[in-house]
Amino acid sequence: MNGPTVTVYRCGDSIAVCNGPLLPHTGLLKVFKMLQLSPVTLANQTESSGLMRLIGVAFPGERDKEEWEKEQEEARRRDHRRIGTDQELFFFNDVSPGSCFFLPKGAHIYNTLTDFIKSEYRRRGFTEVVTPTLYSTALWERSGHWEHYSENMFTVTSEGSQTYALKPMNCPAHCLMFEQRVRSWRELPMRWADFGALHRNELSGTLGGLTRVRRFCQDDAHIFCTPEQLQEEIVACLDFVRRVYQVFGFSFHCLLSTRPTTCLGEPEQWDNAEQQLERSLQQFGERWELNPGDGAFYGPKIDIQIKDAIGRQHQCATIQLDFQLPIRFDLQYVGRDGQLSRPVMIHRAVLGSLERMIAILAENFGGKWPLWLSPAQVMVIPVGGNSESYGKQVVRQFREAGFMADLNDDQGATLNKKIRSAQLAQYNYIFG
Numbered sequence: 001m002n003g004p005t006v007t008v009y010r011c012g013d014s015i016a017v018c019n020g021p022l023l024p025h026t027g028l029l030k031v032f033k034m035l036q037l038s039p040v041t042l043a044n045q046t047e048s049s050g051l052m053r054l055i056g057v058a059f060p061g062e063r064d065k066e067e068w069e070k071e072q073e074e075a076r077r078r079d080h081r082r083i084g085t086d087q088e089l090f091f092f093n094d095v096s097p098g099s100c101f102f103l104p105k106g107a108h109i110y111n112t113l114t115d116f117i118k119s120e121y122r123r124r125g126f127t128e129v130v131t132p133t134l135y136s137t138a139l140w141e142r143s144g145h146w147e148h149y150s151e152n153m154f155t156v157t158s159e160g161s162q163t164y165a166l167k168p169m170n171c172p173a174h175c176l177m178f179e180q181r182v183r184s185w186r187e188l189p190m191r192w193a194d195f196g197a198l199h200r201n202e203l204s205g206t207l208g209g210l211t212r213v214r215r216f217c218q219d220d221a222h223i224f225c226t227p228e229q230l231q232e233e234i235v236a237c238l239d240f241v242r243r244v245y246q247v248f249g250f251s252f253h254c255l256l257s258t259r260p261t262t263c264l265g266e267p268e269q270w271d272n273a274e275q276q277l278e279r280s281l282q283q284f285g286e287r288w289e290l291n292p293g294d295g296a297f298y299g300p301k302i303d304i305q306i307k308d309a310i311g312r313q314h315q316c317a318t319i320q321l322d323f324q325l326p327i328r329f330d331l332q333y334v335g336r337d338g339q340l341s342r343p344v345m346i347h348r349a350v351l352g353s354l355e356r357m358i359a360i361l362a363e364n365f366g367g368k369w370p371l372w373l374s375p376a377q378v379m380v381i382p383v384g385g386n387s388e389s390y391g392k393q394v395v396r397q398f399r400e401a402g403f404m405a406d407l408n409d410d411q412g413a414t415l416n417k418k419i420r421s422a423q424l425a426q427y428n429y430i431f432g
Contacts, residue, residue: 029058031065074310080362081209087367098207098214100355105375108404109358112373117219124240126191126221131173133197137163143172144328152201166199171347174222175329183333189225189233210359217354223346230344234280234319237348241304241317244350250306254281254288257295257303264298265323273321274300298324308364316352371428378405379422381432
């Protein structure tokens, strides 16, 4: 209702201001499932108005409702928050809302994912950089983020009047590093990766487990290249995505998101970039579709959607072109002809947020982690009174070989109980 027009919908005798669209009549709704019933408090009032809010779901038939209920029950069983508690992976506390505390087993998964991506970096010509967490607002004003994103930043004031902000993304710092000296075409492409902690001031009502947090880490990287290298770099990024998602067993498809209504840059520049992304997708050979008008305001992008074990779609990886930051930072390199030229910048993430990916993996595997990623790989159970010392020796050998191994030496538990406890804890192997 903030704009020049307002939409009103009628259903029978009821008329309401609503975005819509609504169904023509309630006769189309056959089967109902009530989800929530709660009192309504009107604006500027502290007491209930006497009105009730009903939230529910409608289905074409009874069978659709039963299938939906089964899906919901399976989703609850696989909820990463329950798995995180049961397996002692992580927890949250009000002393730091929206920030995860990873316990040793959760930290093992976190670090293993990071090491996996780093091993791919070494194979693919990426180098890692380390950047600060706190920056003067001068950097964010220069990058344009202060104008468009400042309400989502955590800020602090130092020495009276100087305002700083915790970084919500790494790209401005990488531009700052690129401009530190004159760059040559021989150095390009430059592929810089950064695992620095990021902070975004998400609204408290939107926080939910690991899927939406305020403090997180991305497998974030930025590629600076020449226009001639762009298509090859995009294809290499897509191959990187395919390799990682094959390891997890995810199927995926790509979305080419094109120029939005509000955007920066010349139309010819956008057309050329979109054509290069389309050629890259065609060369890549996997399924993709057009997503018109959903590109970022600074450039077109490729979003990659994965499908988990119960059929849900998740958008994690992204490959984005950026024309604006190289301009705002006046990034240049000396070309083959000796003239100064503007590099192209690619924003790239494969896992996306590590926290969110851990949530997706926990629910995809149902808490039964694959051996290479599992925080509970081996349980050794001594059988017989004299075997405990040997069991400790076996655990030590497993740990020296790099496995997560534990020993159950509880004298008060039966063998069957020890085996059952290890099974419930989702150990990959149990040795007795």
